[in-house]
Amino acid sequence: MDTTRASIARVYDYSLGGKDNYDVDRAAYASILEVAPRQGDVSIMNRRWLHRVIRHLAGTAGIDQFLDIGAGLPTVANTHEVAQQQNPDAQVVYVDNDPVCNAHGRVLLEQNENTHFVPADLLEVDTLLRNADIIRYLDMDRPIGLILCGLLHHVDDELDPAAIMRKYVELLPPGSYLAISHFYDPGPEHAELHALARELERRFTEEGLGSGWYRRTEQILEYFGGLELIEPGLVELDDWWPAGPPLRERFPEERVMVGGIAYKPATSGGIRN
Ligand SMILES: C[S@@+](CC[C@H](N)C(=O)[O-])C[C@H]1O[C@@H](n2cnc3c(N)ncnc32)[C@H](O)[C@@H]1O
Secondary structure (H helix, E strand, C coil), X not given: CCCCCCCHHHHHHHHCCXXXXXXXXXXXXXXXXXXXXXXXXXXXXXXXXXXXXXHHHHCCCCXXXXXXXXXXXXXXXXXXXXXXXXXXXXXXXXXXXXXXXXXXXXXXXXXXXXXXXXXXXXXXXXXXXXXXXXXXXXXXCCCCEEEEECCHHHCCHHHCHHHHHHHHHHHCCCCCEEEEEEEECCCCCCHHHHHHHHHHHHHHHHXXXXXXXXXXXXXXXXXXXXXXXXXXXXXXXXHCCCXXXXXXXXXXXXXXXXXXXXXXXXXXXXXXX
């Protein structure tokens, strides 16, 4: 483990009030707080969104197998806990490419025979979806919920995240859902939020983490690989089927993150191993 460089998982863990972090992670986060003092609320909002998404998919939509890529460090109310509350038989496979997440994930998240943590890299689409440890637990002939929560904004444009996601969508079994949350730049027409997004991106990418891109709607929509989004589309996270009315005005930093879910029609092609 390299404790001389900030890690995405540890900085995020720190923003959620977790303990698995080092001085270098806290320094990277301090720079973010200078311009986004409520960034911790952004992380909490992102988790809240994930919980509503999993509840919807495992409940109403009847999805009983989940692949959560970029799972991060174990925290409160993890994907399998929310899914298995809806359906105790729901299978959940967590994936992360950070060895610390894998070590902690194995110990803290593999709590029952339906929950597993597999080290793998999002960028290696073919090997990931054919990974023996993943297909042992997920039946790729049946619909899955593919969860990319807070992950794609850490993938550089140079790696062509849109092409990577087209491949995932092509290989997804018909009837699957794809959920994505992502840092967002609403553009110059929203001058203050645009300036905040640009400055946050600069700090994330140049001061510590080396990634954290705030992208425009069109670019984020490309990551759904041409699939249609279910209602209400790609929106600020707290606008995605909120659990109740807002209790306060939204902080600016909460307005530069969006999310949505797409559905792959049950009649289209999928992966065959
Ligand atoms: C900000 S955390 C999000 C954690 C969790 N999904 C959530 O939203 O609460 C992003 C996670 O993605 C992981 N990650 C980054 N690049 C990845 C890649 N190429 N493959 C798999 N995981 C990756 C990081 O290690 C980190 O744990």
